[in-house]
Amino acid sequence: MSGSQEAAQGADIVAVVRGSPVTDVPKDLYIPPDALKVFLEAFEGPLDLLLYLIRRQNLFIIEIPIADITRQYMAYIEMMGELQIELAAEYLLMAALLAEIKSRMLLPKPVEASDEEEDPRADLIRRLQEYERYKAAAEAIDALPRLERDVFEVSVDASAIEVKKIYPDVKLKEVLITFQEVLRRAERSSSHQIHREPLSVRERMAGILARLRGGILVPFSELFQRQEGRPGAVVSLLALLELGKERLIEILQDEPLGPLQIRAAGGADDG
Amino acid sequence: MADVALKSIIEAALLAAGRPLSLADLENLFSEAERPPPEDFQRAFAELAEDCRRRPVELKQVASGYRLQVREAFSPWISRLFEERPGRYSRALLETLAIIAYRQPTTRGEIEDIRGVAVSTNIIRTLLERGWIQAVGHKEVPGRPALFGTTPEFLDYFNLKEIGDLPSLEALIDQLDQPSLDALQQPSQASSDADPQSSQQTP
Amino acid sequence: MADVALKSIIEAALLAAGRPLSLADLENLFSEAERPPPEDFQRAFAELAEDCRRRPVELKQVASGYRLQVREAFSPWISRLFEERPGRYSRALLETLAIIAYRQPTTRGEIEDIRGVAVSTNIIRTLLERGWIQAVGHKEVPGRPALFGTTPEFLDYFNLKEIGDLPSLEALIDQLDQPSLDALQQPSQASSDADPQSSQQTP
Numbered sequence: 249m250s251g252s253q254e255a256a257q258g259a260d261i262v263a264v265v266r267g268s269p270v271t272d273v274p275k276d277l278y279i280p281p282d283a284l285k286v287f288l289e290a291f292e293g294p295l296d297l298l299l300y301l302i303r304r305q306n307l308f309i310i311e312i313p314i315a316d317i318t319r320q321y322m323a324y325i326e327m328m329g330e331l332q333i334e335l336a337a338e339y340l341l342m343a344a345l346l347a348e349i350k351s352r353m354l355l356p357k358p359v360e361a362s363d364e365e366e367d368p369r370a371d372l373i374r375r376l377q378e379y380e381r382y383k384a385a386a387e388a389i390d391a392l393p394r395l396e397r398d399v400f401e402v403s404v405d406a407s408a409i410e411v412k413k414i415y416p417d418v419k420l421k422e423v424l425i426t427f428q429e430v431l432r433r434a435e436r437s438s439s440h441q442i443h444r445e446p447l448s449v450r451e452r453m454a455g456i457l458a459r460l461r462g463g464i465l466v467p468f469s470e471l472f473q474r475q476e477g478r479p480g481a482v483v484s485l486l487a488l489l490e491l492g493k494e495r496l497i498e499i500l501q502d503e504p505l506g507p508l509q510i511r512a513a514g515g516a517d518d519g
Numbered sequence: 520m521a522d523v524a525l526k527s528i529i530e531a532a533l534l535a536a537g538r539p540l541s542l543a544d545l546e547n548l549f550s551e552a553e554r555p556p557p558e559d560f561q562r563a564f565a566e567l568a569e570d571c572r573r574r575p576v577e578l579k580q581v582a583s584g585y586r587l588q589v590r591e592a593f594s595p596w597i598s599r600l601f602e603e604r605p606g607r608y609s610r611a612l613l614e615t616l617a618i619i620a621y622r623q624p625t626t627r628g629e630i631e632d633i634r635g636v637a638v639s640t641n642i643i644r645t646l647l648e649r650g651w652i653q654a655v656g657h658k659e660v661p662g663r664p665a666l667f668g669t670t671p672e673f674l675d676y677f678n679l680k681e682i683g684d685l686p687s688l689e690a691l692i693d694q695l696d697q698p699s700l701d702a703l704q705q706p707s708q709a710s711s712d713a714d715p716q717s718s719q720q721t722p
Numbered sequence: 723m724a725d726v727a728l729k730s731i732i733e734a735a736l737l738a739a740g741r742p743l744s745l746a747d748l749e750n751l752f753s754e755a756e757r758p759p760p761e762d763f764q765r766a767f768a769e770l771a772e773d774c775r776r777r778p779v780e781l782k783q784v785a786s787g788y789r790l791q792v793r794e795a796f797s798p799w800i801s802r803l804f805e806e807r808p809g810r811y812s813r814a815l816l817e818t819l820a821i822i823a824y825r826q827p828t829t830r831g832e833i834e835d836i837r838g839v840a841v842s843t844n845i846i847r848t849l850l851e852r853g854w855i856q857a858v859g860h861k862e863v864p865g866r867p868a869l870f871g872t873t874p875e876f877l878d879y880f881n882l883k884e885i886g887d888l889p890s891l892e893a894l895i896d897q898l899d900q901p902s903l904d905a906l907q908q909p910s911q912a913s914s915d916a917d918p919q920s921s922q923q924t925p
Contacts, residue, residue, distance in 0.1 A: 292610055293636030338636045378633055381692055385621055386613035388686040392677045393591050397604075399678060400589040400597050402576060402737035403537030404779050405791035411804045415852055416811050420880045424889065426813055427820030432898055434836060451885035454826035454871025457858035495862055496827065496869065513862040523795070531778035531796040536803055537740065548799040575734035592726070593734040596751040600739050 288328065294342030295379040297321065302376070309376050314353060314369055318346040345372065452487035457496060460512040465500070468508035525555055525563040526570070530587070539584035539675060582674035582681060612642050616651065620673070621688055624655050624666035643667075651676065728758055729766040729773070736781075736790045744787035815845045819854060823876070824891060827858050827869035846870075854879065 291297045301320050302312055325343050328335050352368040367373075393399050456471055472484050488510070491497040500509045532548055533540055546554055555563075564585065568578040576587045589597055598604065608616075615638055618630045630638050646652040651673035654665040669682065679685065735751055736743055749757055758766075767788065771781040779790045792800055818841055821833045833841050849855045854876040857868040872885065882888065 292614060293634060295635035336636065342635070375633075375635065377692075379635060381688060382614055382618050382621065382633055384691040385617035385686070385688060386610065388691060389617050389620065389677065390608070390613050392679070394678060395588075395676045396601070397598070398591045398594050399579075400594070400734075400738035401537065402534060402587050402589060403740040404534040404737065405742075405782075405789050406535040406800060406804070408791055408794040408797075409535065409800045409804070410794070410797045411801045413851075414805050414807050416808055418811060418816065418879075420882075423816050423820050423823070423880075424894070426816040427824065428894055428898060429813075430817050430821065430837060431895055433838060448884065448886035450824065450826050451872065454858045454869070457827050457869055458856065458871065461859060496859065512859045514860055514866065527778045528796065528799045531792050531800055532803055534737070534779060534790075535792045535796075535800050540803075544803075548802050575730040576737060587737075589734045589738045593731065596731050597734055597738045599751050600735055600743075600747075 285328075285331070288324070292383075293336070294321075294339050295376060296383070297324070297339075298342070299376060299380055299383070309380070310373055312369055312373060312376070314346070314349055318350050321346055448483050449486045449490060452483050453491050453496070456484070456487055456491060456510075457512060460497065460510065463511060463514070465509045465511045468499070468510055471510065524566075525559055526567045529560070529563055529585075530567055530570075533578075533585060533587045539581055539586040541584035544584060579678065580680050581678060582671035586675075588678075609642075611636075611639070612645060615642050616646060616669075616673075619646070619652050619667050620669050620682065620685060623668035623682075625668075626658050626664040626666055628664055649676075727766070727769075728762055729769045732763070732766050732788075733770055733773075733790070736788060742784050742787035742789040747787060811848075812845070814839075814841070815848060818845050819849060822849070822855050822870050823872050823885065823888060826871035826885075828871075829861050829867040829869055831867055 288297070291300065298317065298321060299309075301317050302309060305313075305316075307313070322343060325335065325339060328339075349368045349372060395401060459471070460466060468488075471488065472481050476483075488497070488499075492499055496513055498511055498513055500511065501507070502509075528548060529545055532545060536544075542557070542560060545560065546557075549555065564578065571577050571587070575590055575593050577590050579586055579588050611634075614634055615630055618633055619625055622629065622633075627638055627643065643652075646667075647654075649672075650670055652667045653670050655668040656666045657663040658666050674681065674684075731751060732748055735748060739747075745760070745763060748763065752758065767781065774780050774790070778793055778796050780793055782789055782791050814837075817837055818833055821836055822828060825832065825836070830841050830846060846855075850857075852875075853873055855870045856873050858871040859869045860866040861869050876882075877884065
């Protein structure tokens with residue numbers, strides 16, 4: 249916000265014309281041409297301008313002195329036209345409406361319809377009243393305490409809060425069903441053969457590789473668990489042979505008939 | 520749980536969430552077995568509101584739930600925190616918003632009839648982008664124009680719990696029917712630039 | 723200003739800012755003429771920290787300044803605010819998991835060969851995060867891709883004593899012709915289908 253604007257805010261400025269604030273709307277019709285444009289731009293439309301003209305004279309809307317108001321309104325419009333300032337079509341439409349109302353009021357009323365005849369101003373009065381009501385409502389809304397201006401939302405850091413992650417439930421059956429779908433597809437394409445090694449061998453292969461992580465050397469014998477008995481030993485042996493065949497491990501022997509040592513293929517650099 | 524006061528848990532949640540929380544949101548902080556009954560929550564809200572009296576925040580119930588907010592009295596300092604002053608809204612935008620708020624659901628055509636001028640697409644877009652209004656349907660007339668209504672975010676933003684909390688239109692009319700009201704004769708009234716709010720805003 | 727405590731202004735600012743505020747930030751809430759001296763700020767920080775002792779937040783000094791943060795003790799409740807409840811796992815993820823279980827140790831490339839489509843990094847990451855698979859080594863081919871296998875957590879979750887409790891590949895292939903998969907609920911998996919998971923699952 250610039251300094252000049254801030255200073256100007258103290259006074260009731262209506263507009264800033266070429267840098268100088270205009271602090272009051274002129275009382276009479278003479279308005280400097282530059283100011284007139286700004287002045288008119290301050291209105292939200294013909295209804296707003298009419299309301300201003302009425303209220304300036306301290307009148308009720310229902311008492312709208314149509315001749316007087318029409319004259320003033322037309323004077324503004326004509327000045328705008330002379331200055332070749334482009335006017336929104338709505339202003340011209342309102343000028344036409346006012347002229348029509350004025351002419352209807354000048355016409356002598358037909359005798360037979362005197363009671364029924366609606367005041368030609370009635371519709372305009374209704375519109376002005378309705379517009380003024382919403383104009384006031386807009387001001388009321390603007391005056392409500394609002395976020396970011398009057399009151400402020402709060403928030404504090406919540407990084408100390410440990411957030412548990414919730415995982416979806418999965419049933420084994422779902423896994424198997426989707427796997428069957430994979431098998432079905434594989435069968436159809438038939439280019440992919442799914443090996444039929446017993447599962448326990450595949451898992452043991454993964455288990456052995458997990459033990460060999462970090463490129464460590466593990467003695468062959470340590471890969472067998474006594475408590476698993478003979479079937480376990482067979483599974484481990486098959487797994488080691490399969491790993492060897494797939495070149496996933498290296499089997500080392502320092503000397504003939506020496507102890508066998510196993511490590512992951514790729515050696516010690518393995519992370 | 521017994522040793523942690525419910526009001527503290529509510530306060531912690533409102534502070535951590537950074538958005539209004541409904542009673543249901545707050546109830547969901549507890550497992551079903553531990554969930555306090557609604558009357559305990561009501562009591563805790565009252566205690567928390569009381570605690571806040573000595574503090575710069577207040578407990579407020581708005582459309583989408585409860586929230587803690589910095590009191591209006593602190594805006595002179597707090598507004599300096601934010602480089603960008605929240606844009607003051609033009610009269611055209613506020614009038615459009617007011618017509619939608621009070622007459623919803625309503626169409627752009629009806630807004631234009633009331634205001635006597637065209638409503639720029641820009642204004643409708645801004646209101647939609649701010650999340651203050653939404654299209655709630657279409658009017659079954661030629662062209663099927665969108666019907667607009669306000670959103671809970673609108674109420675939240677303007678610190679209201681429900682649309683009925685808006686100042687009543689009747690009260691506004693009563694004021695208007697007294698042409699001697701100073702406010703109405705002020706030329707400044709006609710000009711958005713001299714809006715009294717503007718001076719009020721600078722701390 | 724005299725009637726509004728500095729500590730309240732600081733509290734209001736820290737709450738409204740939603741980020742840490744430095745001493746300079748806080749000093750800038752005041753015009754130069756009204757700015758309290760640094761020692762007042764120090765005293766106010768001490769008062770505020772003291773006030774917070776009875777409250778669910780604490781005043782912390784971090785690299786970029788001061789901030790209020792929710793105490794860790796409130797995690798049991800507040801964490802629920804931030805819980806994301808992910809939807810179900812995708813079919814692609816379940817397929818990947820099954821292939822790893824049956825083909826372990828296996829690489830992402832092999833999984834892709836079998837599935838005939840790419841396996842997203844996201845799927846692998848989710849499975850690793852969940853603790854169901856692990857990298858057990860690298861295959862000595864160009865690029866040294868990771869070899870994945872299942873974990874003991876995988877067995878626990880699905881209530882399997884060992885991987886051999888999964889139906890054999892032969893059994894699955896033999897059942898391909900059967901439209902219904904009821905046959906899969908064989909004794910060996912009975913445990914899994916009786917869905918004890920649900921009880922096992924409590925977070």
